[in-house]
Amino acid sequence: MSRRRADRVSAILSRVSGDGSIDAGSLAAEFGVSAATIRRDLQTLEDQKLLARTHGGAVAASPSQLELPVRYRTGQHREAKAAIARLAFDLLPHGPLILGLTGGTTTHLLARLLATRVDLTVVTNAVNIAAELALLPRLKLIMTGGVTRTQSYELVGPIADRTLNGLHLQVAVIGVDGVSAAGGLTTHDDIEANTNATMLRRAAHVIVVADGSKIGRNCLATIAPLTSVAVLVTDPTADPLELEAIRLAGVTVVSSHDPEDPGHP
Structure with a gap:
């Protein structure tokens, strides 16, 4: 197309x-x-x-x-997602890094920025992200295996979960369909939510990327509570009252127009 x-x-x-x-x-x-x-x-x-x-x-x-296939989501909020991806990239620590990436349009944009990194190991359950990163000779890529979800291009289920449970990640960047102070991190599918939760638990530092349309939104399946998240990266369209509630829950909130620097993990 x-x-x-x-x-x-x-x-x-x-x-x-x-x-x-x-x-x-x-x-x-x-x-x-x-x-x-x-x-x-x-x-x-x-x-x-x-x-x-x-x-x-x-x-x-x-x-x-309720869930649009990812191929139809790439055009939605494109500029905001690109800005969020650039900011998330800047938040990654320098030097050797073991990085987890879930599926999602914003995490896919982040993956495209990783070509400039060296000493990087990326663990992902997203088929489209893996296809992108497999072409980078200086990067080590680990795929989880699992059953594909056509809506998100993610590999999910027990096989993916077992792979992730055997790994230790320094940072995980998690894409979500909704994030709120009341509901935490959510997505449309319960099996996908469980696999993403497994990746999140295996990481020492968790960054969530979500454009403003997802802030305050609660979807069917819970991935994790906000207490599992260190940083939320969003954009200026996000509901400021909801962002304040998320901050009060202990999450550092960074907007793509916000000069605040939460520091490197």
């Missing part, structure tokens, strides 16, 4: 999720493409059960379809 189409499809999914329904003619005018192009986009998304086509447009899929 071309980047332009991926961005368009991501925007369509965001719109139908927020509004409940969309009009094909309005979308064609907005994106500067033909109505036939929009109809093909809608058909593709209906085939994947991400929405339901109607005469002249589409409506949201069933309420149970």
Whole structure:
């Protein structure tokens, strides 16, 4: 899928999720493409059960379809996620490092910044991150194994958990679907949550990366309480009241526009 189409499809999914329904003619005018192009986009998304086509447009899929596949999330909040990834990269300690990375669009952007590092061992359960890092000759890569989740490109389940339980990580960077003072770290799938929790427990220092849309949000499955987290890296769109509550829970909160430096682990 071309980047332009991926961005368009991501925007369509965001719109139908927020509004409940969309009009094909309005979308064609907005994106500067033909109505036939929009109809093909809608058909593709209906085939994947991400929405339901109607005469002249589409409506949201069933309420149970809450998690967008990661390939459709890359265009959402892209600039914010890139800024968060750069800041998280700057927070990593210098010198030899054993780093854990869960799946997620922001952790994937962080992985792309690691080409400049040496003496780095990366442990990941994300297939797309592993494919990126396997090309770097100065980096040691460890994959967990496990069962793939197509929505997140992550390997999860008992095989992944057993691998992680045999390792010691200095730092883990955790991607989440929601983070709040009341609910802690959450995601859409309980099995994925358990594997991510296992990685988090194996790390001496935990950094969570989450754009502002995820702050204050609680999803189905709990990964871990906030007491497990050292630093949350987010962006200026995050709810300030929720961020203050997260700070009061003992987490250092750093925004991509915030000059605060929490120091290196």
